[in-house]
Amino acid sequence: MRIGLLGAGRIGAFHAAALSGTAGVGELVVADVDQDRAAAVAEQTGSRAAQSVDEVFAAGVDAVVISTATASHAELIVRAARAGLPVYCEKPISLDLHGTVAALREVREAGTVLQMGFQRRFDAGYRAAREAVLAGSLGRLHTVRAMTSDPAPPPAAYVPLSGGLYRDCLVHDFDIIRWVTGREVTEVFATGTAGGADFFRAAGDVDTAAALLTLDDGTLATATATRYNGAGYDVRMELAGSDDQIAVGVDARTPITSVEPGSAPCVPHPWTGFLDRFDPAYRAELATFVQVAAGRAENPCSGEEALRALQVAEACELSRRERRPVALAEIEALTAEVEAAKETVA
Numbered sequence: 001m002r003i004g005l006l007g008a009g010r011i012g013a014f015h016a017a018a019l020s021g022t023a024g025v026g027e028l029v030v031a032d033v034d035q036d037r038a039a040a041v042a043e044q045t046g047s048r049a050a051q052s053v054d055e056v057f058a059a060g061v062d063a064v065v066i067s068t069a070t071a072s073h074a075e076l077i078v079r080a081a082r083a084g085l086p087v088y089c090e091k092p093i094s095l096d097l098h099g100t101v102a103a104l105r106e107v108r109e110a111g112t113v114l115q116m117g118f119q120r121r122f123d124a125g126y127r128a129a130r131e132a133v134l135a136g137s138l139g140r141l142h143t144v145r146a147m148t149s150d151p152a153p154p155p156a157a158y159v160p161l162s163g164g165l166y167r168d169c170l171v172h173d174f175d176i177i178r179w180v181t182g183r184e185v186t187e188v189f190a191t192g193t194a195g196g197a198d199f200f201r202a203a204g205d206v207d208t209a210a211a212l213l214t215l216d217d218g219t220l221a222t223a224t225a226t227r228y229n230g231a232g233y234d235v236r237m238e239l240a241g242s243d244d245q246i247a248v249g250v251d252a253r254t255p256i257t258s259v260e261p262g263s264a265p266c267v268p269h270p271w272t273g274f275l276d277r278f279d280p281a282y283r284a285e286l287a288t289f290v291q292v293a294a295g296r297a298e299n300p301c302s303g304e305e306a307l308r309a310l311q312v313a314e315a316c317e318l319s320r321r322e323r324r325p326v327a328l329a330e331i332e333a334l335t336a337e338v339e340a341a342k343e344t345v346a
Contacts, residue, residue, distance in 0.1 A: 001026055001294060004061035006053055006076055007068035008032035008041040011090060014275055015067055018283045020045040024290045031056045032068075057083060063293035064088070065286070070095060070161065074103040077303075081110040086293040088286065090117040091171060093306050095163035100310055101338045104303045114303040115289050120176045120235075121301055122281040122288070125248035129239055130180045138241025144181060144221035145238040146173040149229035151255075151272065153207065156199040164205045165192065165225055166313040166320075173223040174213075174316075175309040176237065183215040184308070189325045190316035196228055211316045231255035232270030233277055311335060 001024050005016055008030055019025050028047035032038035035051060042049035050056045056064070057079065064080045066073055066089040074094040080087045087107075093116070094100045107114045120126050132138055148169055154162070162168040178184065192206030200207045207228060213221040232255030237248040255270035257263070271277040291297035314334075315326040 001062045001290065002060065003028050003290075003293075004050075004056035004059065004064045005030045005047075006032075006056060006064060006066050008034070008038045009067065011275070012067035013041045013044075014282065015065055015286060016041045016045045016047060018286050019065065019290075020047055022283075022287050022290055024294060029056050029059050029061055053079075061085065063289070065289070066090060070163070074099040077103045077114060078106045081106045081112045081114070084110060084112060086113040086115075086289075088115045088117065088289040088293075091175075091306055092163070092167065092310060093303055095167055097310070097314065097335055097338050100303075100307055101335065104307060105339075107303055113292055113299050115292055115299050116301045116303060116306040117285065118172060118175045118179075118301050118305070118309070119278050119281040119285050120172060121179055122284040123248075123278060124280070126176055126180060126237065129237065129246060129248050130182075132244075132246055133181055133239065137244060138239060138246065139243030141181065141217075141219050141239060141241045143238075143240040144177055144215075144219060145236075145240075146177055146221065146223045147234065147236050148173055148223075148225045149234040150225075150227050151229055151231070151233050153197055153200075153227040156197065159199055159205055160203040162205070163313075164203075164317060165207070165209045165227070166190065166211070166316040167310065169227075170209060170211065170223055170225045170316070171309045171313045173225070173237075174312040175305065177213065177215075177221050177223065178305075178308060178312075180237065180239070181215060181219060181221075183217050183219060185213045185221075185312050185315075185328055186216050187214040187325055187327050188212065188312065188315045188319050190319040191323075192320050200227075206320070209316075209320070211319075213312070229255070231257070232267070233273050234271070235274075235277060307335070 030038045030042045031050040039049040063086040190211035192209035194200040194206045196207040208226040210224045234255050253271050311331045315331045319326040
């Protein structure tokens, strides 16, 4: 199978290395707006460098992996759909409902596959947690606590383009809460602060946030995130039920120090970032996409799943701005209006 990789930045370079060693991939064709960067990644991975996205599509690829800047995702998804190609795309489809709905409509009409990059679904810990919940081993699930803590802020130029902490970062927690519990979010109440660098406030964003989610069976979930966790990269989930309690992401590299007597004074090798923490999950996700593109596996994370996570993020952003609870039905109604408008235009 010949795969086109669009985007050769940090995560694109990782994907190139992973795909070049994946069974079923015969050739990888790499393109980036920076041709030198694409050439360097291609050389490092034994792949073929293309001069442009146009060249990738003209190369007769069988599938496309999108790891470009967020602003280009929807356009590239549409182009691949119209070309009849299966697509793997890093989240998000788009930073707003309009772009997301439009791209999903193109995928549906083309009858193609869009697999979204929510790599936590392929992490061994989260998969075990999902199995425990679905098996009922926790009893009645009543509380979920999820968190994502980055060790340092992204570059200042990235923040205005990111969509904000809820859409850029916490959207992973929203997706994994839905996936692990098998439940939908019905209401959110969210808040955030920006006590760090001025560029967060200038972009209307926050650097630390918390959201209380009510699920459709009454389970309460909290999701927190920060751009300032100097101890290291920390992604965890705790699930508490009437019979048992379990945790994901608690191991020898979890960047938290216990102050209880007799505890180790520090964590010697904390997780440094998402590629470090989720390396096996990303590889498993891409290997699955190769099987999906070949028609040998079902899509594990469709574009509609990404839309649901985005709707939760949209509800949280609205809640933060207006300082009130927001029912997901409010965002779903807005999505329906957008979809109806797209149908009218079409």
